[in-house]
Amino acid sequence: MSSLAVLPKRRTLMHTLMISSTLGKPPQLRNSIEIEEENMFAVTVVFQMSPENLEQFMPLMIENARASVETEDGCHQFDVCTDPSRPGDVFLYELYEDAAAFEAHRQTAHYKTFDGAVGSLVLEKSVRTYSTVAQ
Numbered sequence: 001m002s003s004l005a006v007l008p009k010r011r012t013l014m015h016t017l018m019i020s021s022t023l024g025k026p027p028q029l030r031n032s033i034e035i036e037e038e039n040m041f042a043v044t045v046v047f048q049m050s051p052e053n054l055e056q057f058m059p060l061m062i063e064n065a066r067a068s069v070e071t072e073d074g075c076h077q078f079d080v081c082t083d084p085s086r087p088g089d090v091f092l093y094e095l096y097e098d099a100a101a102f103e104a105h106r107q108t109a110h111y112k113t114f115d116g117a118v119g120s121l122v123l124e125k126s127v128r129t130y131s132t133v134a135q
Contacts, residue, residue: 074101
């Protein structure tokens with residue numbers, strides 16, 4: 001899977017994995033993974049379209065992602081993912097401060113411009129939201 005990512009403004013989540021090894025034995029998990037949970041709001045979107053529409057769709061999608069991260073205080077991450085084995089699919093992973101920030105995103109001029117421009121290119125769009133994010 002290839003991913004075109006617009007980097008997050010900040011990252012405050014922590015991962016800790018402690019592994020020990022002993023002579024002649026494979027590494028073993030010594031301590032469990034510590035997970036810090038935040039009250040962030042995640043959104044995933046899958047666009048399906050004819051592969052020939054991808055060339056027109058992607059610049060619009062990348063511009064919307066860039067504008068979201070650069071101009072919206074509540075948008076922390078906006079990844080745009082594609083895979084050559086599924087040339088008509090585009091997967092988005094968006095991370096917002098909260099549900100209100102996502103709703104604010106949907107009211108921005110850049111989102112409305114994007115949404116209007118790609119409507120005829122998209123065959124199907126699936127949106128899922130997640131109210132808790134743990135990493």
